[in-house]
Amino acid sequence: MSNVSYYTAEGLKKLRDELNQLKDIERPKASQAIAEARDKGDLSENAEYDAAKEAQGLLEMKISKLEETLANARLIDESQLDTSKVLVLSKVKIKNQANGMEMNYTLVAESEADLASGKISVNSPIGKGLLGKSVGDIAEIQVPNGKINFEIIEISR
Template identity: 85%
Template sequence: MSTVSYYTAEGLKKLKDELEHLKHVERPKASLAIAEARDKGDLSENAEYDAAKEAQGLLEMRISKMEEIYANARLIDESQLDLTKALVLSNVKIKNQANGMEMKYTLVAESEADLKTGKISVTSPIGKGLLGKSVGDVAEITVPNGVLKFEILEVSRD
C-alpha cells in the first residue's frame, strides 16, 4: 500500500530532479560499468562484474522506490490553508514552559525535514503536537523523556 506525501513546490521539484538524475545519469553509468567489467573476461570469476551488477540492482531498486514516491506525491495548495493554525508550511514560534527557551520551526513534510535549517516533520512528535494549534495554545507533547509543554507564541507563513 502506498502512502500519499505532501510536498512544497520546491520539495517536489527537488524530488523530480533527483529521479531524473538517477535515470539519465546514474543508470547509463551503471550499464557502462557492467559492459567494461564484462569485457575483462570470464564472468564466473569476475568480481568487478558481480559488483557492477549488484550496484545496478541497488540503483534500479532506488529508482523504483523514488518513482513510487513521486507518483504518490501531492503538491500542497497553500491558498486553502487556515493561516491562524499551525499546519504544514507554517512557521511556529514556541516557548518551552519548563525552561523558558524559545524556538522557531517550520512544519514540513517528512521528506523535507532538516533540523539544521529549522524544518521539522509534521510526523515527528513535536510536529504532530503542534499541528492545529493556534497562538496562545499550549501543546503537551509526549517524548521519550516525558511530557514537554510548549506555548504557541506565533504562527506565520512565508
Template identity: 80%
Template structure:
C-alpha cells in the same frame, strides 16, 4: 499499498530532480560499468562484473521506489491552508514552559524535514503536538524524556 505524500513546490522539484539524476546519469553509468567489467574476461571469476551487476540492481530498486513516491506525491496548495492554526508549511515560534527557551520551527512533510535548517516533520512528536494549535495555546507533547509544554507565540507563512 502506497501512501500519498504531500510536498511543497520546492520539495517536489527536489524529488523530481533526484529521480531524473538517477535515470539520466546514474543508470547509463551503471550500464557502462557492467560493459567495462564484461570486457575484462571470464565472467565466472570476475568479481568486478558481479559488483557492477549488484550495484545496477540496487540502483534500479532505488529508481523504482522513487518513481512510486513521485507518482503518489501531491503538491500542497498553500492558499487553502488556515493561517490562524499551526499546519504543514507554518513557521511556528514556541516557548518552552519549563525553561523559557524560545524556538522557531517550519512544519513540513516528513520527506522534507531537516532539523539543521529548522524544518521538522508534522509526523514527529513535536510536529504532531503543534498541529492545529493557535497563538496562545499550550501544546503538551510527549517525548521519550517525558512531557514538554510549549506555548505557541507566533504562526506565520512565507
C-alpha cells in the same frame, strides 16, 4: 497501499531532480561498468561483473522507490492553508514553558525535514504535538525524556 505525501514546490523539485540525476547520469554509468566488467573475460569468476550487476540492481530499486514517491506526492497550495491552526507548512513560534526558550519551526513533510534550517517533520513528536493547535494553546509533547509543554505564540505561512 500507497502513502500520499505532501510537498512544497521546492521539495517536489528536489525529488524530481534526484530522479533525473539517477536516470540520466547514474544509470548509464552502471551500464558502462557492467560492459567494462563483461569485457574482462569469464563471467563465472568475475567479481567486478557481479559487483557492477548488484550496484545496478540497487540503483534500479532506488529509482523505483523515487518514482513511487513522486507518483504519490501532492503539491500543497499554500494560499489555501488556514493560519488559525498549525498545519503542514505552518511557521510556528513556540515557547518552552519550562525554560522560557522560544523557537521557530516550519512543519514540513518528512523527506523535507532539516533541523538546521528550522524545518521539522509533521511526523516527529514535536510536529505531531503541534498539529491542529491555535495561538495561545499549550501543546503537551511526549519526548524520550518526559513531557514538555510548549505555548504556541505565533502561526504564519
